[in-house]
Amino acid sequence: MIDEKQADQMQLLEAYRKCCQTRDLIQAAFESAYEGIVITDSNGFIMMMNQSYAEFLGVDAKEVVGKHCTEVIENTRMHIVAKTKEAELAQVQRIRGGDMIAHRIPIIQDGKVIAVVGKVLFQNARELHALSAHVLRLQKELNYYQGELLKSVGAKFSFDDIIGNSSKIRSVKEIAKRVAGSDTTVFISGESGTGKELFAHAIHKHSHRKFGPFVRVNCAAIPETLVESVLFGYEEGAFTGAMKGGKKGKFEMAHQGTIFLDEIGELPLTMQAKLLRVLQEKEVERIGGMHPVKVDVRIIAASNRDLEQMVKKGQFRQDLFYRLHVVSLHIPPLRERREDIPLLVDSLLKMLSHEIGVYVSGVDAAAMNALILYDWPGNVRELKNVLERTLHMKDGDLIQVNHLPVHVVKGGTGNPARYSLKEALEQAEKEAILQVLKAADNDKIRAIQMLGISKSSFYQKLKKHQIKI
Ligand SMILES: Nc1ncnc2c1ncn2[C@@H]1O[C@H](COP(=O)(O)OP(=O)(O)OP(=O)(O)O)[C@@H](O)[C@H]1O
Structure with a gap:
């Protein structure tokens, strides 16, 4: 006969066994993870480190337990994340002369940080670059086959x-x-x-x-x-x-x-x-x-x-x-319909930005002026090529004259015989104002400052070009 006390003990034993099983399972998963994982407490002291991370650092996983993360991991920010409570995702961290990519995630319970989990995603940033190059290559192949399919259909x-x-x-x-x-x-x-x-x-x-x-x-x-x-x-x-x-x-x-x-x-x-x-x-x-x-x-x-x-x-x-x-x-030809250039620039930039994954908010007034005045012997194809090249060159989110090829900037004749210079300039002026207004979120004062003109001249020009804000 089993009395009540023995039954309680058996239940406790069973619960304990289950708990051990779960712990072993988590431990095994932790150890067999391909990524390096480290867990610290809320003060940055290491609680656990898996074999993969220890091998990467060249340390003994057992010996580092209890040490402060800064003693073991170069350039670590685990202890900082414990204080800020802000997860840091896919951050570059320099370790042993190489760049690795890591996540640092605070574990929060009842509003308090109880631990921080660090995860090495790529032991070498080159791995990440190789992966993204691979994805890019696959995307290109996909685009090619889609294009071919459409062509054949x-x-x-x-x-x-x-x-x-x-x-x-x-x-x-x-x-x-x-x-x-x-x-x-x-x-x-x-x-x-x-x-x-x-x-x-x-x-x-x-x-x-x-x-x-x-x-x-x-x-x-x-x-x-x-x-x-x-x-x-x-x-x-x-x-x-x-x-x-x-x-x-x-x-x-x-x-x-x-x-x-x-x-x-x-x-x-x-x-x-x-x-x-x-x-x-x-x-x-x-x-x-x-x-x-x-x-x-x-x-x-x-x-x-x-x-x-x-x-x-x-x-x-x-x-x-x-x-x-x-x-x-x-x-x-494009030089006989220069008024189409701003529209083409705008829509080609959107399309190209999407295609090559480089964001740009537009073209500044001087660059647009140069694009309007250039003669475009290769027409829209040439314009598209110049914009694509420019997207690779730009360093801010606005394309400026210095990003454009020299021959486009210097070769802008805007031959008045085919398109009067006055018309080209008017068009460029309107475009400049529109672009600046866009960049200034329609804030007139900022737009006036950016354009470097007087307030009265600004309002005259808005009226002349029928620009409504
Ligand atoms: N009005 C337009 N709007 C948008 N894109 C254009 C326009 N005109 C031409 N393009 C683009 O410019 C490039 C050249 O166009 P397309 O191949 O149709 O020119 P084409 O006159 O047939 O040239 P070619 O005589 O050299 O074969 C293409 O990428 C095309 O999409």
Whole structure:
């Protein structure tokens, strides 16, 4: 018979056994953790240190118990965290000539610190850099595959992605939207980097073919010997090295969608004749093929060369020229629509900041002035490249003139013959005021100080530019 006292003792024993089990479990987890862990009391005296941390420090885990953390751990702040009660996360701590990354977390009970837990996340800051470089690399790969996927499925950009509020760009967008709905062949001219491809995507996306493929062919990038097989495909055995089963050409791939023939001015004359036949017959013949294949494709072509001149010189077929120019869109160069520059800068910066993970609040007045006055021979592409480079160079959160490439600052002619200097300056002045107001959180006094002008002149300018605060 077990009496009441014995039963109590057994219960106590059982509770004690469970307690020991839990302690051993925690101890084992503490010891087997990959990260180094140390626990101090509220005065910074070490209560526990796991093997991983002890090995990292080159000390005996048992011997350090009871010692003050400052005696054992270089540059430690465990005792300080015990006083501040503020957790310090992912802090760099220099130990034995290397930088490690550590957390220090106070354990608080009833408002009092009872212990501080220190955790080494990376024994070497290089580990962290390697990890973040790895993540960045994976992200880049992901972006690449996403891009490729989108390319193979359809168009990437819509009319909303075409930034610009100048009358010139608005009128091109207007015409493009109107013709997008039909199957009309469209020819897009404009200097390099003006956004011809962007327009081609937008037209496709705005058309009834939007769920069909959008296939871009860069005619300048295909070696002359391969143009025919790339565009029209080939049958098995058509030539040595031909793939088993043959291969579809770009026209067949674009069936029920749109084919964008970029840099069409680079197409060899022999190919121009074949292309003309495809446009007339709406069928293609693979190399080595016996029968033509019907294709239902909308054609958008583009070139930054003067095709009319090329026709005159016999470098481009006149009949093909007319066949392509059913509707022509001309994208004006950036220097002819400088009023779009502030808007482009703003939206490209947002996009690039997001892409490369560098925050910037904007461009200061002088830098914006330089960007407006520069001639941009490479158009929006060049502007985008300059901004990306600048983001890597900047040292504050505002882009300033000294961050811009010298040729942009020095080369800003703002040719008055194409865009009056007065207009450029007016535009720059308005932009400067808007930027400064933004930077000053609309505080007029601060804005006046930053601009370095008088109060009356400030108010006159607000009125002139119709800026409302
Ligand atoms: N209006 C715009 N708004 C936003 N981004 C633009 C605009 N115009 C061009 N871009 C950007 O500028 C870059 C160049 O544009 P795109 O490739 O369409 O030019 P392109 O005229 O086809 O050039 P190329 O003749 O050299 O092929 C792209 O990154 C594009 O997204």
